[in-house]
Amino acid sequence: MNSEDVQFPGYVDFPLRVRYAETDQMRVAYYASYLVWFEVGRSEFCRSRGFTYDEMEREKETYFMVVESFCRYRAPLRYDMEFIVRTRLSECHTRLIKFAYELRDCSQSVVYADGFTKHLVVNGEGRPARMPAKYYTLLSGR
Secondary structure, X not given: OOHHHOOOOOEEEEEEEOOHHHEOOOOEEOOOHHHHXXXXXXXXXXXXXXXXXXXXXXXXXXXXXXXXXXXXXXXXXXXXXXXXXXXXXXXXXXXXXXXXXXXXXXXXXXXXXXXXXXXXXXXXXXOEXXXXXXXXXXXXXX
C-alpha cells in the first residue's frame, strides 16, 4: 500500500484575516502570502498533534525542508477578509512529508486557493535524515 492510499486522521482549521501588508496596491492578497498562510496552517497542524517545530528542532535537530510547493488560486482574497486555512497530512514517510491546504471562507462555501507542500526531513547539517519515531507517531497519528 502506498502512502497515497492511507487516510491520515483529520484536518486542522485555523482562522486568519488578510492584513494590509499582505496585499498589493489593489488590496488583493499578494500571491506569495498564500504560501505564508500554508506555513501557518502547517505549524498549527503540528501543534494540534502535540508538538511544535521549535521543540522538534531543539530536541532532535530535525527539520522539515520544503522541496516542492504548489498553489492554485481560485478566487481572490482581499484586505480584511476573514478566511480559514485548512491543513491535512496527505503523505507521511520517515523522510518525506506532504501537507495539503485549502484556504476557505468562514462559511466553508468558497475555496480561495488550494495546494500542497512537500518536505524532506533533514538533520542539523541539512542532510537527509529519518524523522524521529516520536514525531512520526505524533504527526501521522499511527
